[in-house]
Amino acid sequence: MSIVPELSATFWTNWLLAAMAGEIAGHALNQIYLHRSGRVIVALMLCFLATSILQGTTRRLPRVMFWFAAFLLSLLGAVLAETTDISMGVGDGGAILLIAIPLIFSFVICYRLTGNLPGPADGSNVRGFFWATAMLAQTVASACADWIIDPGGPSERLAIAVIALGIAATIGAHSCMRVPRPILFWPAFVLSGTVAALAGHVVLRSIE
Template identity: 30%
Template sequence: MNSTIERSLSKVPEVTLTFWIVKIAATTLGETGGDAVSMSMNLGYLVGTAIFAALFVAAVVAQVSARRFRPFLYWITIIASTTVGTTMADFADRSLGIGYAGGSSILFALLMASLLIWYRTLGSISVNTVSSPKAEMFYWVTIMFSQTLGTALGDWTADTAGLGYTGGALVFSALLAVVVAAYYRTGISRTILFWIAFILTRPLGAVVGDFLDKPHSMGGLDLSRFAASDVLLMFIVACILLFPQRAAERAH
């Protein structure tokens, strides 16, 4: 009986309000945590990317190897993807001199290519189909591109576009509200709306994370990156423990 139930479930969580709350907290943690390693510890973007990339690969291997959905393992992998996304985007935008607009354009193209190849290969990009190793690999590659894109897009909005961190947070919050309205009031594909929302939560987390730890002179609260990361991590753990998450039902 238990094995039959497990085969009918995917390896990712059911998409609920708790999912989105934890996702935004995780993306914010990715920003503060990534900056803590690359900036506060003075390791630089390249070294930070190498560290977090190794952690991300290890987490993905563990996630793919798991026989069923494990909440803590799943969110560890999400956090790893968002921290490597932070340092990777910063390295491309700042160290390589591509710039926020250029980096965002390249990453958007990679993200769209990932989704297209996933769809052409397996016939669906719905999270409810993420139950096989091949689907999981497409899922995590797509997520890594979306997290990296979100960092570049968030920085571009706050810095280059001149909206600042609070302005950027308001813009992405408003866009997410539009997605929510479309979910309840239109017949637009739920899968498309999911990925749009998933992508938008990353730049929202990026600007909120920067708002927390950037200096007052730059419009931030100048909080310790390590302290902010610790608080966000404890919040995520509390959400997982207090609001148990179920695996999404697998599409047939």
């Protein structure tokens, strides 16, 4: 059995829910343990690493392990985005740029070593790159959401319109053009992750 769910509407729906839950949990951790963010990040990375290793070594409950790992990387992304902003003092825009640099290197290194872009594949030589890249990509998405809701950030309506156009363009390219799946997967991943993070902030606002 494949440990990677099929990239269908169900996959993206589950990913939105996992990323939204991770954003909410990450915001809660930031509120409680921001002064100990280093320890929190180390603990989350160890949990995420253990889950990724367990997913690759056992065939029990493969889909459950996959979505638990997705939740963990979303939670870690929310904590990393906030910590980068606060600790570096560069603002949300600067945090996005700082996190985007290792994300680009992740694509380059994976392509140089494996000949492929990282993607949700079952091959052991790509799976590790996928989770590392996914963590960085979701951190960028969470930082983008923080920037959008920041009073000094861009117009929320304009940002939502840009995200909607990006999603529409990705779907159009997938339907009408023969573009390799990994190339389309990552823009869709970041855009959907940003939507999920924004939805998480909306839920938190309604609770508060």
